[in-house]
Amino acid sequence: MSATIISGKELSGLIREKISKETEELSAQFGKRPGLAVIQVGENPASTIYVNNKKKACEQVGFQSFGYSLPESASEKELLDLIDQLNKDDRVHGILCQLPLPKHMDEFSVICAIAPEKDVDGFHPVNKGLLSIGRDCLVSCTPKGCIELLKYANVDICGKNCVVIGRSNIVGKPVASLMLHENATVTVVHSRTKNIKDICKQADILIVAIGKQGFVTRDFVKEGAVIIDVGINRCEDGKVRGDVDFDDVVDIASAITPVPGGVGPMTITMLLQNTLEAFTRIEKGRK
Ligand code: GUN
Numbered sequence: 001m002s003a004t005i006i007s008g009k010e011l012s013g014l015i016r017e018k019i020s021k022e023t024e025e026l027s028a029q030f031g032k033r034p035g036l037a038v039i040q041v042g043e044n045p046a047s048t049i050y051v052n053n054k055k056k057a058c059e060q061v062g063f064q065s066f067g068y069s070l071p072e073s074a075s076e077k078e079l080l081d082l083i084d085q086l087n088k089d090d091r092v093h094g095i096l097c098q099l100p101l102p103k104h105m106d107e108f109s110v111i112c113a114i115a116p117e118k119d120v121d122g123f124h125p126v127n128k129g130l131l132s133i134g135r136d137c138l139v140s141c142t143p144k145g146c147i148e149l150l151k152y153a154n155v156d157i158c159g160k161n162c163v164v165i166g167r168s169n170i171v172g173k174p175v176a177s178l179m180l181h182e183n184a185t186v187t188v189v190h191s192r193t194k195n196i197k198d199i200c201k202q203a204d205i206l207i208v209a210i211g212k213q214g215f216v217t218r219d220f221v222k223e224g225a226v227i228i229d230v231g232i233n234r235c236e237d238g239k240v241r242g243d244v245d246f247d248d249v250v251d252i253a254s255a256i257t258p259v260p261g262g263v264g265p266m267t268i269t270m271l272l273q274n275t276l277e278a279f280t281r282i283e284k285g286r287k
Helices: 008-030 045-060 076-088 107-113 125-132 141-152 172-181 196-200 263-286
Strands: 035-041 064-070 094-097 161-165 185-189 205-208 226-229
Touching (some): 008 263, 045 064, 076 094, 076 107, 094 263
Parallel strands (some): 035 064
């Protein structure tokens, strides 16, 4: 039997339609549109593509987008001053500073400068802390997208064994917190873990965010497991592939996200969702 394919492309489309409708209603109510400020420092080509996609997505759902481009040579002070100005700007409800930053800048200081209520990436320590204690907060986009995909596929999470491969601050750790809040039994494995395969083989739900193309093969997978593949690896043949060897596992898993078209499209959609949430919270607070 072949696994059900969980389409992030399809789910993204549905959520974006809902965001567009809500944006129309809320914009009429508050007399302004949600605004997202996107900052890029330097000219990393991959970052430029991401930033342009984010701005385009904003406009598609009726948000305003404000693009700021600083040269690679900009000082950290210039960036912090810009963030300070955006924190105070009433047209801006979300601030995103595209990472990575040039080496002479301290990412943590920059993230900390963003007002937590405008931190639509969910990277600020206030939001990270709130997430870890299970309180309402802005949740990082990729982990949030993983949970939405599981719910869309009607996967029952409560009481299930979930193994997360990877312990990054952007994906592994926050997705582990979210799965705990959904009452899964969560294990996080990483580069120093012994017997990764044996641990993964116990998983009812396997979330893979290790950044190594084709790392997960059929010998990692329990019959009937659900697999969420967070990997985006551009291969030598120009194709984008995940961290999971899709063809090798597709007849063992019960459901799996494809790459491309799985978690990827959900990340920008969750950014839009976070911006709408920030907008609603900020504008309700003003009334
Ligand atoms: N660089 C790669 N992914 C991301 C992301 O989700 N947010 C930001 N700000 N930078 C990134």
